[in-house]
Amino acid sequence: SQTIHQWPATLVQPVGSPLSLECTVEGTSNPNLYWYRQAAGRGLQLLFYSVGIGQISSEVPQNLSASRPQDRQFILSSKKLLLSDSGFYLCAWSVSGIQETQYFGPGTRLLVL
Amino acid sequence: DAKTTQPPSMDCAEGRAANLPCNHSTISGNEYVYWYRQIHSQGPQYIIHGLKNNETNEMASLIITEDRKSSTLILPHATLRDTAVYYCIVRVFPEDMRFGAGTRLTVKP
Numbered sequence: 361s362q363t364i365h366q367w368p369a370t371l372v373q374p375v376g377s378p379l380s381l382e383c384t385v386e387g388t389s390n391p392n393l394y395w396y397r398q399a400a401g402r403g404l405q406l407l408f409y410s411v412g413i414g415q416i417s418s419e420v421p422q423n424l425s426a427s428r429p430q431d432r433q434f435i436l437s438s439k440k441l442l443l444s445d446s447g448f449y450l451c452a453w454s455v456s457g458i459q460e461t462q463y464f465g466p467g468t469r470l471l472v473l
Numbered sequence: 474d475a476k477t478t479q480p481p482s483m484d485c486a487e488g489r490a491a492n493l494p495c496n497h498s499t500i501s502g503n504e505y506v507y508w509y510r511q512i513h514s515q516g517p518q519y520i521i522h523g524l525k526n527n528e529t530n531e532m533a534s535l536i537i538t539e540d541r542k543s544s545t546l547i548l549p550h551a552t553l554r555d556t557a558v559y560y561c562i563v564r565v566f567p568e569d570m571r572f573g574a575g576t577r578l579t580v581k582p
Binding site: 419 | 507509514515516517518519522560566567569570571572573574575
C-alpha cells in the first residue's frame with residue numbers, strides 16, 4: 361500500500377532563516393505531488409504541484425520554492441522566512457486520471473517567530 | 474472560491490448516523506463530488522467520491538441527488554473518533570482540490 365511521509369512534524373524558526381520541508385511517497389511510481397498551506401482556521405491553499413521529476417508549477421507567487429529531485433520526493437524551501445509563512449504545510453500525492461484522488465500526509469506545523 | 478455550501482457545524486450522538494449535507498447547485502456534468510475529513514492537527518483524510526450514482530465504502534455512504542445539485546455524506550454509526558471537519562469538494566481533474574470551510578461535526582457521548 362501507499363504511504364506518504366512528511367518531516368519534521370513541527371518546526372519553530374526565526375524570521376529570515378531558511379526552510380526545508382521534505383515529503384516522500386512510498387508504494388507508487390510517478391505520482392503527482394502537491395504542497396498545500398493551511399492557515400489557522402482556514403481552508404487549504406495550493407502552493408505547488410509537480411507531475412514529474414524537475415517539473416514544478418507554482419500557484420501562488422511568494423518567497424517559497426519547491427523542488428522534485430527524485431520521483432517520490434518533494435521538497436518545499438525558502439531562503440528567508442517571513443512571519444506570514446507560519447502555518448500547517450501539507451504534502452499530497454495522486455495518480456493522474458479523471459477520478460484523481462489526492463491523499464495527504466500528516467503535515468508540518470511551522471511557526472515563524 | 475469553493476463551489477459548495479455546507480453548514481458550519483453539526484452535532485451527532487454516538488452510535489447514531491451522521492448525515493452531512495452539501496449543496497453544489499452549479500456542478501457541471503463531468504465534475505465529481507469528493508468528501509474529505511480533517512481531524513484536529515492532522516492532514517485531510519479521503520473518505521469517498523462519486524459522479525452521479527450513490528457510493529458506499531467501509532467508511533461512509535455518499536448519496537447524490539438525481540439533479541446532482543446536492544449530496545449527503547452518511548456515517549452510519551458515528552463514534553467519538555469521527556469528530557472532525559468534513560469537506561465537500563466538487564472538481565474535475567486537473568482542477569485544484571479546493572477546500573472550503575467545511576462542516577465541523579461533533580460526536581457526543
